[in-house]
Amino acid sequence: MANIHDSAYDLEKAIRESEEFNHLKNSFEAVMSNPQAKQLFERFRDTQMQLQEKQMQGLDITEEEVEQARTVVEEVQQHSDISKLMEDEQQLNLLINDISRIITKPLEELYGNPDHQ
Amino acid sequence: MANIHDSAYDLEKAIRESEEFNHLKNSFEAVMSNPQAKQLFERFRDTQMQLQEKQMQGLDITEEEVEQARTVVEEVQQHSDISKLMEDEQQLNLLINDISRIITKPLEELYGNPDHQ
Ligand SMILES: [Ca+2]
Numbered sequence: 001m002a003n004i005h006d007s008a009y010d011l012e013k014a015i016r017e018s019e020e021f022n023h024l025k026n027s028f029e030a031v032m033s034n035p036q037a038k039q040l041f042e043r044f045r046d047t048q049m050q051l052q053e054k055q056m057q058g059l060d061i062t063e064e065e066v067e068q069a070r071t072v073v074e075e076v077q078q079h080s081d082i083s084k085l086m087e088d089e090q091q092l093n094l095l096i097n098d099i100s101r102i103i104t105k106p107l108e109e110l111y112g113n114p115d116h117q
Numbered sequence: 118m119a120n121i122h123d124s125a126y127d128l129e130k131a132i133r134e135s136e137e138f139n140h141l142k143n144s145f146e147a148v149m150s151n152p153q154a155k156q157l158f159e160r161f162r163d164t165q166m167q168l169q170e171k172q173m174q175g176l177d178i179t180e181e182e183v184e185q186a187r188t189v190v191e192e193v194q195q196h197s198d199i200s201k202l203m204e205d206e207q208q209l210n211l212l213i214n215d216i217s218r219i220i221t222k223p224l225e226e227l228y229g230n231p232d233h234q
């Protein structure tokens with residue numbers, strides 16, 4: 001029987017060595033080493049997070065907040081290093097979702113089996 | 118370089134063959150094969166889900182709902198097969214959390230590196 005922790009560490013190594021992770025690492029470091037890009041990226045992150053929090057708490061989002069968020073998104077889209085970073089984040093997210101679908105299959109089969117409904 | 122999908126499938130197999138998963142599978146099947154236990158378990162699940170949904174939507178939870186939830190939890194705790202199932206779910210959750218911590222380490226290191234803050 002394969003050891004779960006060994007398999008998890010093998011998978012962690014495979015992720016760390018993947019093209020997707022290394023592309024993301026490079027783009028992230030490119031943005032972080034440029035103070036102007038870093039500041040814009042952090043402002044984008046903060047804005048997204050604030051809106052998400054308000055949504056989760058069921059609070060209304062004002063027109064002004066929507067407008068501010070739209071402005072930051074536009075600035076970010078025009079910044080090639082940040083756009084690249086966001087694309088690379090999306091690629092890694094797809095990979096992580098794939099992995100997650102694979103490893104939760106036993107549970108999904110157990111709980112999703114129509115015989116049990 | 119290890120292949121990510123191969124590593125993920127190895128991990129899936131390790132989970133499927135684990136003691137934790139097989140204990141959960143046995144307890145789940147024990148509850149599902151007993152109509153009275155199945156019904157109580159599903160009532161518990163539905164109650165938890167309804168309260169969670171209301172919380173996520175920022176809606177108030179009434180005293181009556183709290184009381185209903187408490188009653189179902191008490192019934193469930195007194196049912197040994199369901200208690201066993203819930204313990205086994207918790208054990209598997211601990212395992213899944215462990216795995217998740219291991220495989221998200223590369224990302225955590227990248228985004229959590231204090232040099233980047
Ligand atoms: Ca690159």
Ligand SMILES: [Ca+2]
Pocket residue numbers: 139140141143144
């Ligand atoms: Ca068992």
